[in-house]
Amino acid sequence: NAGVTQTPKFRVLKTGQSMTLLCAQDMNHEYMYWYRQDPGMGLRLIHYSVGEGTTAKGEVPDGYNVSRLKKQNFLLGLESAAPSQTSVYFCASSPSRQGAQGANVLTFGAGSRLTVL
Amino acid sequence: AQSVSQHNHHVILSEAASLELGCNYSYGGTVNLFWYVQYPGQHLQLLLKYFSGDPLVKGIKGFEAEFIKSKFSFNLRKPSVQWSDTAEYFCAVKAYSGAGSYQLTFGKGTKLSVIP
Numbered sequence: 001n002a003g004v005t006q007t008p009k010f011r012v013l014k015t016g017q018s019m020t021l022l023c024a025q026d027m028n029h030e031y032m033y034w035y036r037q038d039p040g041m042g043l044r045l046i047h048y049s050v051g052e053g054t055t056a057k058g059e060v061p062d063g064y065n066v067s068r069l070k071k072q073n074f075l076l077g078l079e080s081a082a083p084s085q086t087s088v089y090f091c092a093s094s095p096s097r098q099g100a101q102g103a104n105v106l107t108f109g110a111g112s113r114l115t116v117l
Numbered sequence: 118a119q120s121v122s123q124h125n126h127h128v129i130l131s132e133a134a135s136l137e138l139g140c141n142y143s144y145g146g147t148v149n150l151f152w153y154v155q156y157p158g159q160h161l162q163l164l165l166k167y168f169s170g171d172p173l174v175k176g177i178k179g180f181e182a183e184f185i186k187s188k189f190s191f192n193l194r195k196p197s198v199q200w201s202d203t204a205e206y207f208c209a210v211k212a213y214s215g216a217g218s219y220q221l222t223f224g225k226g227t228k229l230s231v232i233p
Binding site: 104 | 126149151153159160161162163166168207211221223224225226
């Protein structure tokens with residue numbers, strides 16, 4: 001009963017390095033999201049996807065790219081990491097954005113803590 | 118753009134004290150409302166949700182929330198907190214944002230510290 005799995009859990013990068021965070025869900029959810037969590041800022045949506053092959057920008061998309069090549073996976077990429085991207089990143093998924101009541105409930109992964117030096 | 122305000126950044130209570138965390142939002146249409154909880158070192162989990170019907174919603178672990186449409190509020194309550202309730206609590210609002218699109222907005226969170 002994995003739910004939403006994020007890898008890696010921790011990563012330290014130097015400024016300018018690139019990396020990819022992987023999110024995998026086994027619930028056959030249509031929607032997937034990437035959030036960043038910073039102290040006093042709550043959760044801010046970076047990018048999201050409404051289905052395989054689709055992505056859209058959220059509130060803070062600059063400096064990030066995403067891909068949803070398979071329904072169960074949602075990748076978050078940093079092409080050139082900056083210290084401002086030091087954060088905890090959470091992936092989430094939901095069945096869909098409309099429809100039955102449960103459709104709007106997000107299931108979150110355990111988080112990935114990224115430090116950019 | 119819609120916004121969600123959580124009035125308290127950090128609340129400190131003694132065990133058995135009553136809790137009320139405020140949440141207000143700025144959207145006038147139909148909304149879905151959520152409270153999520155994040156225990157130390159863990160991911161967010163759904164505490165309770167409101168979609169329609171009875172505005173008093175009961176969630177897990179004795180928590181409840183009341184939707185007051187006229188006040189655009191969805192405050193979280195618990196009559197008697199326990200040390201294990203120490204966590205960060207996030208209010209979230211999902212509302213129609215136009216062109217067939219819905220937007221989920223989180224508040225900045227309220228840290229609750231319960232002293233034994």
